[in-house]
Ligand SMILES: NC(=O)C1=CN([C@@H]2O[C@H](COP(=O)(O)OP(=O)(O)OC[C@H]3O[C@@H](n4cnc5c(N)ncnc54)[C@H](OP(=O)(O)O)[C@@H]3O)[C@@H](O)[C@H]2O)C=CC1
């Protein structure tokens with residue numbers, strides 16, 4: 001059995017990792033940290049896990065974490081970059097759900113995250129863990145930087161277009177909406193039900209920290225520097241992201257072959273579902289599941305291709321993708337622990 005540790009087990013992505021790993025046949029979670037809940041049995045905080053875990057939360061302790069084969073960081077930005085290098089030196093493999101190791105340009109990172117980066121070595125060596133792009137590198141990685149939630153939905157939807165040079169790379173547009181769990185579990189007035197319910201707003205329209213991450217990934221895929229306009233929105237639901245993507249086709253007649261191109265690109269991807277052209281993927285069709293569902297559209301006489309891409313921010317956008325990355329790193333079947341379909345309604 002693979003021994004796993006989770007740093008930040010009380011947050012939304014931490015508890016989602018616990019839920020997914022509870023039935024994973026090859027993994028046993030041996031430590032779960034929380035500074036605020038140290039000593040409390042996990043199932044007392046999360047009754048959905050009663051019968052699955054005897055463990056209690058513990059203080060983050062490097063020696064305890066070093067006894068694990070893999071450690072997941074489900075912590076705010078700035079924690080993994082300080083703790084992970086010591087664990088890696090002790091032979092632990094790390095999957096970081098935060099943004100600490102996602103960006104290669106550390107000046108850009110420092111500007112967006114408001115602190116200097118403290119591990120240039122591991123920011124350089126980390127593999128950006130989007131399996132649909134970097135599966136071979138993930139297999140060998142000691143440290144995987146799990147992608148952000150919006151960047152997952154957005155990059156997957158644009159990939160076939162930019163990889164094949166079919167659209168103007170300077171003018172990609174991503175209009176994305178997220179449920180409130182994307183903001184984590186720590187109390188913030190703006191995330192109260194009374195603030196989020198019955199309302200819908202854009203935020204970060206002048207710039208969001210996921211913009212450089214999306215740009216980095218798509219520029220690599222395109223082979224040229226891309227321009228992206230990304231506007232996130234907060235919608236009154238708990239889980240889910242819907243990203244409506246727009247790109248200008250260089251040759252509008254290419255639209256006719258895009259469905260086949262998308263289906264071919266993702267044919268062997270267990271977690272990407274290209275729906276029939278003209279479908280409208282719903283966030284509830286991926287709730288609790290590690291899938292990205294997408295569909296293509298074009299309006300009459302338009303040279304704009306529209307891709308609608310949905311994920312569950314806590315699963316393919318965070319904990320599920322982290323388990324997928326762990327499966328790849330340890331040579332397990334990639335879908336292990338992740339094959340349950342979404343729950344409806
Ligand atoms: N929510 C989402 O949809 C997504 C989140 N992410 C990223 O994943 C990470 C976790 O997110 P989320 O679960 O939402 O966050 P939460 O705020 O819900 O949880 C954060 C967890 O980290 C622990 N923690 C906080 N500070 C420290 C510290 N200094 N040292 C050790 N542990 C600490 C907290 O417990 P305690 O304070 O008790 O120690 C808590 O368990 C973040 O970086 C987030 O950006 C990525 C993709 C999607």
Ligand SMILES: CC(=O)N[C@@H](CCC(=O)OP(=O)(O)O)C(=O)O
Nearest residue numbers: 098099148149178179180182183
């Ligand atoms: C709805 C909401 O607030 N979403 C979060 C994004 C989520 C996220 O966790 O991304 P990182 O891992 O890159 O921090 C936000 O916009 O800040």
